[in-house]
Amino acid sequence: MELPVSAVRSTSRWLPWHVIVVFGFLYLPIVTLIVYSFNGSGVGGFPPRNLTLDWYRMLFADDAIWESVLNSLIVAVTAMAISLTFGVPAALALDRANFPGKAFFRRLVLLPLILPGIITGLSLSMLFHDSHVKLSLLTIVLGHGTALISVATTEVFAGLQKLDRAQEEASLDLGANYWQTFWRVTIPNLRLSIIGAALLIFTLSMDEIAVSFFLIGRDNTLPLEIWGRLRRGITPEINAISTIIFVSSLVAIVSWYRLRTNAENPEVTV
Amino acid sequence: MFSRAYRTAITLPPLLWVAVFLLVPYALLLCYSFWSVSPSQTITHSWTLDNYRELFRVNVYLQTLFRSMWIAARVMIFSLLLGYPLAYYLSFYAGARKDLFYQLVIIPLWVSYLVRAYAWKTILGSDGVLNTLLQYLHLTKHPLEFLLYSPFAVVLTLTHIYTPFAVLPIYAALEHIPRNLVEASSDLGASPLQTFWRVIFPLSIPGVLAGATFAFVLSLGDFLAPLLLGGPSGIMISNIVVSLFGAAYNWPLGAAISLCMLLLVVSLLFLSEKLEKKWSFR
Numbered sequence: 001m002e003l004p005v006s007a008v009r010s011t012s013r014w015l016p017w018h019v020i021v022v023f024g025f026l027y028l029p030i031v032t033l034i035v036y037s038f039n040g041s042g043v044g045g046f047p048p049r050n051l052t053l054d055w056y057r058m059l060f061a062d063d064a065i066w067e068s069v070l071n072s073l074i075v076a077v078t079a080m081a082i083s084l085t086f087g088v089p090a091a092l093a094l095d096r097a098n099f100p101g102k103a104f105f106r107r108l109v110l111l112p113l114i115l116p117g118i119i120t121g122l123s124l125s126m127l128f129h130d131s132h133v134k135l136s137l138l139t140i141v142l143g144h145g146t147a148l149i150s151v152a153t154t155e156v157f158a159g160l161q162k163l164d165r166a167q168e169e170a171s172l173d174l175g176a177n178y179w180q181t182f183w184r185v186t187i188p189n190l191r192l193s194i195i196g197a198a199l200l201i202f203t204l205s206m207d208e209i210a211v212s213f214f215l216i217g218r219d220n221t222l223p224l225e226i227w228g229r230l231r232r233g234i235t236p237e238i239n240a241i242s243t244i245i246f247v248s249s250l251v252a253i254v255s256w257y258r259l260r261t262n263a264e265n266p267e268v269t270v
Numbered sequence: 271m272f273s274r275a276y277r278t279a280i281t282l283p284p285l286l287w288v289a290v291f292l293l294v295p296y297a298l299l300l301c302y303s304f305w306s307v308s309p310s311q312t313i314t315h316s317w318t319l320d321n322y323r324e325l326f327r328v329n330v331y332l333q334t335l336f337r338s339m340w341i342a343a344r345v346m347i348f349s350l351l352l353g354y355p356l357a358y359y360l361s362f363y364a365g366a367r368k369d370l371f372y373q374l375v376i377i378p379l380w381v382s383y384l385v386r387a388y389a390w391k392t393i394l395g396s397d398g399v400l401n402t403l404l405q406y407l408h409l410t411k412h413p414l415e416f417l418l419y420s421p422f423a424v425v426l427t428l429t430h431i432y433t434p435f436a437v438l439p440i441y442a443a444l445e446h447i448p449r450n451l452v453e454a455s456s457d458l459g460a461s462p463l464q465t466f467w468r469v470i471f472p473l474s475i476p477g478v479l480a481g482a483t484f485a486f487v488l489s490l491g492d493f494l495a496p497l498l499l500g501g502p503s504g505i506m507i508s509n510i511v512v513s514l515f516g517a518a519y520n521w522p523l524g525a526a527i528s529l530c531m532l533l534l535v536v537s538l539l540f541l542s543e544k545l546e547k548k549w550s551f552r
Contacts, residue, residue: 018355026378029389043392046403090284097277116491118508119528123295146291178276207382242385249380
């Protein structure tokens with residue numbers, strides 16, 4: 001894929017510098033965030049001084065934060081279940097069934113990802129308000145579960161395009177019914193797409209704020225808890241929790257990446 | 271090969287769920303925009319165009335909408351200016367480090383959007399990292415106040431957040447360019463610059479359009495970055511909607527503004543899809 005040297009040499013002189021600058025720009029806030037989580041004298045101030053683990057100690061004693069982390073985890077797992085329950089069949093339907101409004105349906109499920117979150121959040125809050133459903137973690141779950149269906153649909157639909165239908169056909173011919181074929185042939189064949197979609201839905205839900213903003217009841221999710229604190233005044237405790245979350249998602253991505261590489265090329269060990 | 275019962279079983283549940291939790295809410299938003307609030311703060315369910323009239327009558331709504339579009343346009347331009355060369359480097363020059371660089375573009379996306387906006391706040395504030403650094407180096411005597419609570423801070427933060435969204439589709443488009451076209455162009459005597467402008471760039475336009483649309487649309491409706499970093503001069507249209515749904519308690523007017531935003535976004539997506547098709551070479 002590399003170009004012959006003659007075609008590239010003269011345009012490439014400033015390009016590496018540009019790349020360094022852009023990466024610097026992308027990582028400056030993240031590095032700052034992590035460094036100042038150890039800074040004894042607050043969130044600002046150069047140079048960082050009085051390095052300390054106090055903010056982490058404070059964080060571990062802070063029940064409100066951990067409660068919101070737990071809420072976020074519950075929301076993310078439940079939303080993931082809802083999105084998969086409806087998103088996987090939706091992908092199968094788009095692949096194998098014809099129904100009136102198919103093209104419209106395909107666009108409609110994508111809307112929550114493309115529209116500003118505020119529009120979806122408001123619309124759902126109107127629905128719950130007018131049907132007298134009290135706002136709570138449940139309404140957030142319904143919101144996330146619905147908004148993220150398209151993630152499951154898109155991933156699984158892409159997986160289906162690579163799938164050989166002969167296996168399902170064979171299963172049906174050999175006397176398995178549709179239900180058995182679905183669980184024993186279709187789903188196992190799609191497992192990489194499904195796991196990928198599940199991870200994506202989980203992380204998107206953990207970070208979601210615009211839709212949750214309008215559906216929140218008394219219990220906060222983590223982003224909304226952070227949001228509340230940001231408005232009250234800031235301490236490096238927020239840096240500390242963000243650092244922990246960042247490091248754990250990094251670990252999650254790296255393990256998923258290895259898992260997938262191993263599954264795709266079984267002969268290569270990473 | 272699939273029976274009618276199977277097809278119904280996979281179609282009906284998602285269709286019903288999406289109808290109840292997506293179609294009905296969006297339709298409700300449409301309805302609300304034609305309702306009104308009575309003086310006793312209840313919603314009157316009779317149809318009226320008053321909200322739309324109000325929207326065009328009171329200057330602040332259109333002004334704020336235009337300001338939001340101007341902020342979004344700047345975010346789009348800066349994301350493309352930063353993102354295109356990066357994507358180009360990744361696709362054509364990164365060699366063995368391609369995978370690593372690609373991951374480096376994605377990793378910032380795993381830091382919460384809110385947390386990244388907050389990090390910029392700690393950098394730009396009057397006793398933030400940047401101002402204290404400048405004073406530490408004796409470059410300035412007093413903190414630069416324009417850094418935070420200004421449209422500048424909002425544009426900077428949103429550019430930071432949406433640059434990866436611009437890089438990814440551009441990179442994908444560049445990766446799809448057959449390398450022999452580039453070689454042919456250089457073999458036939460085109461200079462590298464000519465090859466770039468007459469072969470590579472035109473073929474990457476669908477990716478540029480997709481990246482531009484992401485950056486523009488996603489920043490247009492943002493309300494958290496302006497609340498956190500924008501100050502009074504950085505208020506965006508969604509902030510008005512939020513206040514109409516909270517303190518001001520005028521859901522119908524808020525719904526009308528949201529609907530205008532929705533129409534704007536949907537027509538932009540439609541336009542960009544048409545243009546992408548026109549410029550796509552496959």
